[in-house]
Amino acid sequence: MTLRIPFDNTYAALPGQFHSKLPPQAVKAPRLVAFNEDLARTLGITPGDSAEMAEMFGGNRVPDGADPLAQLYSGHQFGTYNPQLGDGRAILLGETVGTDGKRRDIQLKGSGRTPYSRGGDGRAWLGPVLREYVVSEAMHALGIPTTRALAAAETGETVWREGGLPGAVLTRVAASHLRVGTFQVFAARGDKASLRQLTDYAVARHYPGAEGPMGLLSAVRDAQAELIAAWMAVGFIHGVMNTDNFSISGETIDYGPCAFMDVYHPHTVFSSIDRGRRYAYANQPSIAVWNLAQLATALIQQLDDPQDGVAQATEIVHAMPDRTEAAWLARFRAKLGITSAREGDLELVTALLQLMAENQCDFTNTFRALAEGTARDQFTGPAAFDAWAEGWQARLEGEPDPQAVMRRANPAFIPRNHRIEDMIAGAVAGDYTLFHRLNDVLARPYDDQPEHADLQRAPLPEEVVQATFCGT
Ligand code: AMP
Numbered sequence: 001m002t003l004r005i006p007f008d009n010t011y012a013a014l015p016g017q018f019h020s021k022l023p024p025q026a027v028k029a030p031r032l033v034a035f036n037e038d039l040a041r042t043l044g045i046t047p048g049d050s051a052e053m054a055e056m057f058g059g060n061r062v063p064d065g066a067d068p069l070a071q072l073y074s075g076h077q078f079g080t081y082n083p084q085l086g087d088g089r090a091i092l093l094g095e096t097v098g099t100d101g102k103r104r105d106i107q108l109k110g111s112g113r114t115p116y117s118r119g120g121d122g123r124a125w126l127g128p129v130l131r132e133y134v135v136s137e138a139m140h141a142l143g144i145p146t147t148r149a150l151a152a153a154e155t156g157e158t159v160w161r162e163g164g165l166p167g168a169v170l171t172r173v174a175a176s177h178l179r180v181g182t183f184q185v186f187a188a189r190g191d192k193a194s195l196r197q198l199t200d201y202a203v204a205r206h207y208p209g210a211e212g213p214m215g216l217l218s219a220v221r222d223a224q225a226e227l228i229a230a231w232m233a234v235g236f237i238h239g240v241m242n243t244d245n246f247s248i249s250g251e252t253i254d255y256g257p258c259a260f261m262d263v264y265h266p267h268t269v270f271s272s273i274d275r276g277r278r279y280a281y282a283n284q285p286s287i288a289v290w291n292l293a294q295l296a297t298a299l300i301q302q303l304d305d306p307q308d309g310v311a312q313a314t315e316i317v318h319a320m321p322d323r324t325e326a327a328w329l330a331r332f333r334a335k336l337g338i339t340s341a342r343e344g345d346l347e348l349v350t351a352l353l354q355l356m357a358e359n360q361c362d363f364t365n366t367f368r369a370l371a372e373g374t375a376r377d378q379f380t381g382p383a384a385f386d387a388w389a390e391g392w393q394a395r396l397e398g399e400p401d402p403q404a405v406m407r408r409a410n411p412a413f414i415p416r417n418h419r420i421e422d423m424i425a426g427a428v429a430g431d432y433t434l435f436h437r438l439n440d441v442l443a444r445p446y447d448d449q450p451e452h453a454d455l456q457r458a459p460l461p462e463e464v465v466q467a468t469f470c471g472t
């Protein structure tokens with residue numbers, strides 16, 4: 001059978017200033033190591049034989065109908081503006097409209113140098129490719145908007161990082177790869193015409209009801225407020241919330257040094273390069289506001305007089321914290337089994353989180369145990385939990401089915417960092433058993449799967465991963 005991808009490309013039809021057209025760079029010996037059949041079905045893709053798919057997803061052959069290109073963007077990295085980034089190691093093959101009617105990008109990541117590579121080699125190594133595969137698919141199964149993974153291929157080449165490592169290419173699927181940085185680059189150049197064109201494109205593609213730049217800004221704010229709240233509710237730390245990794249569609253994008261927290265602490269950071277703790281767990285809501293402000297600054301540059309947009313844009317941005325908090329509280333209420341809203345709920349949630357931090361509770365297991373009635377075992381000082389639980393039980397009176405609500409809001413399984421590291425070590429040694437097992441188990445994160453209790457367990461002290469590295 002021949003691989004067939006029903007491309008329907010729109011970004012490639014935008015004028016030349018938005019991208020550079022070029023194919024992926026061929027690799028030595030492509031080998032397909034993962035292919036997401038469910039996702040392929042949704043996208044209307046007909047799979048081919050594995051040799052052919054290795055050629056396509058390794059970047060050696062451009063599939064029919066693709067119009068490969070690297071996208072231009074810029075962005076603030078750790079708060080400092082970088083005027084030109086762009087796809088330095090990714091190639092957008094094109095778009096498909098799935099059986100669900102949704103348009104999505106299909107992109108190869110790790111596919112070789114482009115005009116935007118700067119000093120980089122354009123490649124990715126196997127570890128981050130498999131991490132992104134597992135974590136993004138887990139995120140999807142958790143019900144959180146995210147890019148997805150269609151395929152992973154080893155390249156048969158060595159990539160040089162701290163030492164020599166096996167190279168790989170990820171095939172990433174996204175609602176689009178538009179980001180704050182896509183707007184910033186044209187704003188910085190004072191190119192109003194391109195900004196207007198990009199705004200129209202983003203509105204038509206993602207928020208057809210929105211009107212003009214301010215409508216787009218509000219829509220991105222609302223989508224991102226929901227997204228950040230969803231991350232917080234599962235203990236996810238993105239790790240590099242730079243404006244080039246902040247999507248217009250409101251999907252989680254760019255799984256670099258990301259991780260799910262084990263022990264709860266609001267200041268948790270994983271990224272080895274985030275020395276200022278800018279992207280710590282608890283900072284994510286305010287960083288999102290900062291990123292939205294950068295989008296606002298870029299969007300108003302398309303007005304004849306940008307000053308005319310300042311007041312309205314400021315109002316839209318300033319409304320974000322309240323929106324994030326409302327979404328956050330709705331999610332944490334559900335984590336406690338609560339479906340209604342009452343005065344005092346915020347205090348109930350924050351009191352529990354405070355106790356969890358003091359007692360070094362595992363974030364995921366403690367919330368899951370609430371539904372099972374075993375949460376007190378998670379606390380080094382159970383008496384403190386008992387006192388809190390009295391108020392909680394009183395609050396639950398009249399709630400129809402708190403257990404069921406909690407079981408839908410509190411996953412049993414998350415991609416734990418130490419398991420991801422084990423999985424990568426296995427794959428580097430040629431053993432993909434844990435990779436496949438993680439994908440299977442994490443596809444049903446809210447189900448009890450007692451036969452996989454080892455994947456639910458918090459890491460032992462010697463298993464704890466202290467940092468994830470950006471050497472992607
Ligand atoms: P990221 O940290 O993945 O969001 O990437 C930030 C920027 O660096 C983007 O413009 C990437 O395309 C670029 N980049 C990251 N790694 C490489 C690499 N190995 N080769 C070329 N460009 C890269």
Ligand code: MG
Nearest residue numbers: 244245253254
């Ligand atoms: Mg990025």
